[in-house]
């Protein structure tokens with residue numbers, strides 16, 4: 701990449717509709733680059749590992765107004781930590797985890813914003829609800845009063861062509877509409893967290909409200 705981080709952020713921000721929030725995925729990115737992104741105006745950062753995030757969040761305490769988004773698979777023994785470091789959890793992927801977070805949120809006196817992670821197509825590499833499972837679990841999820849259930853998150857399986865990716869994104873949007881038709885008191889689906897570096901433009905065309913971009917901003921991650 702020949703442009704600078706700041707130039708890349710500016711040009712992507714300028715291309716986004718007002719309705720779309722850019723989350724800069726800073727996993728495996730050091731605090732210095734996060735500071736640069738902050739200076740370019742980013743206030744939403746995504747992390748996928750609790751331990752890595754904890755250390756960076758502590759080092760960046762002086763930056764005002766950051767919202768931290770957890771986007772990785774959350775093990776239940778890290779759930780409490782996740783709630784103390786993150787305001788948003790995009791990757792709540794089972795009823796059991798949601799119920800545990802609900803209890804912990806009450807204990808901690810917080811009301812996290814969450815997205816429910818769905819798998820529109822079968823994907824052995826990912827966790828999340830199938831369409832049928834999430835429809836079945838809505839009544840129980842609605843009882844999780846300490847969670848602010850904001851929407852759905854999805855990641856298409858690897859190796860799809862663009863028409864299949866579009867299908868996944870559109871089906872996720874339709875699922876939000878189906879869930880809203882149930883008129884549940886605690887579940888008002890407004891957010892569609894979908895779209896990464898490779899497919900964010902398709903996601904926006906399908907109605908994404910939050911895109912999660914890593915590589916296209918910060919460059920290839922070291923493994």
Ligand SMILES: *Cc1c(COP(=O)(O)O)cnc(C)c1O
Nearest residue numbers: 725748771896897912913914915
């Ligand atoms: C790593 C990650 C991203 C960012 O992926 P890029 O392809 O680097 O943009 C977005 N969402 C989730 C859930 C991720 O784990």
